[in-house]
Amino acid sequence: MPAVSAAEGRSTSIGGAQRRRAGRPSAAVLDKSGITAAALELVRRKGYDGLTMAALAKVLDVAPSALYNHVASKQDVLLLVEDHLMSLVDVSGFGGGSWEDAVCTWAWSYRDVFAEHTPLIPVIAVLPVTDAPQTLAMYETVSKGFLDAGFPRERIIPAIVALESFIFGSAYDVTAPEDIFDSGSMAGSTPYFTAAVRSAATGQDGTAPGPERGRQADAAFSLGLDALVSGLGALRG
The missing domain is CATH 1.10.10 (Arc Repressor Mutant, subunit A)
Known part of the structure; x- marks a missing residue:
């Protein structure tokens, strides 16, 4: 052969x-x-x-x-990842309706996206947005929504950063263990904290939360977001 x-x-x-x-x-x-x-x-x-x-x-x-x-470089890869994740954030609320509802829709979506990718939060949170088209498009839509709602131009970015700081921290909270605040054997020496933890877990009626009450992380996010939206809303002209 x-x-x-x-x-x-x-x-x-x-x-x-x-x-x-x-x-x-x-x-x-x-x-x-x-x-x-x-x-x-x-x-x-x-x-x-x-x-x-x-x-x-x-x-x-x-x-x-x-x-x-x-x-x-790896930096280029991270920009691709950042752009992809930001493209998943829902900014549709800024196309109409109230500013409050738009911010809440955006914030919940933002938190849920990053709750699925918590290892990337420390990187994405400080990654420049230069030459990231989807990321810049997201910020453009949100910035216009704030401006249209009467925010002074110089306060738009600080307001967005304040919300993002809360969003990123809350994304970590989604993956935290349910017993993260369990004081264990020191419950007797921390009565106020222990009672507050138990109350948060059971609600006013003292029973375990059902599906309709959602996760504790969701309750905390809702409370904090409402407070932020209310406080930031006062800055509008």
Whole structure:
């Protein structure tokens, strides 16, 4: 049987057509949406520290050099992730209706998005929005909504940052254990705190909360958001 040359070994012929050997896909099959999805999956499984360019290339089953054809650095990957997550935040309320309802819709959506991606909060919270189109579009819509509602222009960004600080912290609270405030053996020495914790968990009637009362994290978020919206609303002209 004649030997097959190295060039011939790289492909096989079917009906005269050349078929590429199985193996790593070429860089051309990569796109930014695929990189974003792979990065999110990597963070979900291994946390933010597990998101490296080498690990991302491995998840995508490509050589690192192929990945660098699409993103120049980990910072670029994070911008893609930020842009994707911000595109999921609901800003539709700012298209009509009251400012209060629009802010609440936005804030609840924002919290729920990041409650699903808490490892990224410390990064996204301080990541510049430069050249992130979806992120900037979200902030543009919210800023216009605040301006239309009568907010002084110089107070719009501080108000948004105040809300975001509360939103990010509340996203962590969603994943906190239900017994996070259990004082354990020190309950006797912390009677006011212990009684307050029990009251929050049971409500005024002293019974365990049913599904209609929702999670304690939701109750806390609703209380805090109402207070913020009320306080910020007083700043409007």
